[in-house]
Amino acid sequence: MIRTPANSGISSIGRRLVAAIRNGLLVSLFAIMLSGGGIETRPAVASMLASLPPGNAITDGKALLRYSLPIDNKPVRELQTSLERMTDAIRARRLSALNRNLDTAQKVLERKQTELLASIPEDKKPRAEELIAELRSGVEEMRAAVEAKDKDAIWTKRSALLNRVGELEELMVTKFPFEVPEQYSNLPQLKGRATVAIETTKGTLTVVVDGYNAPITAGNFVDLVQRGFYDGLEFTRAEDFYVVQIGDPPGKEDGFTDPKTKESRTIPMEVMVDGDSKPIYGITLEDAGLYTAAPALPFSSYGALGMARPADNVDGGSSQFFFFLFAAELTPAGRNLMDGRYAVFGYVTENNDVLRELNQGDKIISAKVIQGAENLVQPG
DSSP: OOOOOOOOSHHHHHHHHHHHHHTTOOOOGGGOEEETTEEEOOHHHHHHHHHSOOOOOOOOHHHHHHHTSSOOOHHHHHHHHHHHTTHHHHHHTOHHHHHHHHHHHHHHHHHSHHHHHHTSOGGGHHHHHHHHHHHHHHHHHHHHHHHTTOHHHHHHHHHHHHHHHHHHHHHTOOSOOOOOOGGGTTSOEESSEEEEEEEETTEEEEEEEETTTOHHHHHHHHHHHHHTTTTTOBEEEEOTTSEEEEOOOSSSOSSOBOTTTOOBOOBOOEEOBTTOSSOEESSOTTTTTOTTOOBSSOSOSTTEEEEOOOTTOTTOBOSOEEEEOOOTTTSOTTSSSOBTTBOEEEEEEEOTTHHHHOOTTOBEEEEEEEEOGGGEEOOO
16 A cells, blocks of 8 residues: 555646746635546635735755754854845846845854854854854855856856855754654654765755654654665656655555564654744644644755655555656645645755655665764664
């Protein structure tokens, strides 16, 4: 049995919807239903859509990971935002706007270094000071690229600066921020983050899984990667504009069976609401009455990692997971059917174009933890 989010019919009508949207028809997955291959808009659904919040417009996985860190340092967020807001200005070649953002970044680095370092543990401050120095020189290099109107160099240097900001922010996390409920203490937990290289028959993906917001879901995944569980498995589903799914082992089992206990391992639904101090377990946000709550890890990035589960059992996830093929025109951020109904536990951070090439029957050749393995905590 394949555990998966229900097919909303995206693959069969996706291209038609994209064409309609590009021709000026504003369509949302919340506002359509399939009936005999046609598309019907229902007033009740349209009314519900109108009442929803605008949603998280951030679609970059690395940015989502930065914002979801459990830190509270205003200067570093100001630095991060000044660099992230450059996107439209770079595309439009608005040099004055780019220089204003660089001015803001420079002021933070020069005038608020003490505040930046205040959130860093003593043993990590030398590395933080190195990063701040690298960021200062990087801002000057980017300013030179702006003056030269070198668009490619601007994009490259901005990406490098944001990577440094992300590393600086991670240094600010002093301890794991909460404890999971006792009833889940028999499951692996990822108390931090881990980076996994997934080599497929179509290329290699790099993913970052986030234990700060989904420690059980991420811990289960990293444990299975460490066991070599995914090596050689086939992708069982690949649908345009929807999902690429894997994790169904050969044989009658549809999840992971622990070779020591001979028992199947299942994990609970786990969603951190943005602004909360710990995740919600065992229930979807909709069933919890949190209809407009925004998950800290939303399905708003191409290549979001989601945990598959039976439609009738929110606590029935095991080994099967999917890459969500986010398309802003079909599944707008904050207005799609996935947020809060399935657990996100990470994002593809490098080579997400490989996902476009994967088909049913392609395989994971190997999956390896290349950073953060020490954050995996096995049950006592």
